Amino acid sequence: MRKTPPDRLDVLPFSDSEGRAELLSVVLGGPLPESVTIYPPFFAEHGLNTTHPRPLA
Secondary structure, three states, X not given: OOOOHHHHHHHOOOOOHHHHHHHHHHHHXXXXXXXXXXXXXXXXXXXXXXXXXXXXX
16 A cells, blocks of 8 residues: 555654655645644645645745
């Protein structure tokens, strides 16, 4: 079974900041500011109810 980006986030080493940033940009539709940190476990609702105060470029 192929893992989804949120599944891959949960098993990615926390030290892999580039990998986390890449997967989060896929899940959230754009890159997050460097000041944002999301700790595992990561849960997603298939994009439902996902908001960000600033547009993601």
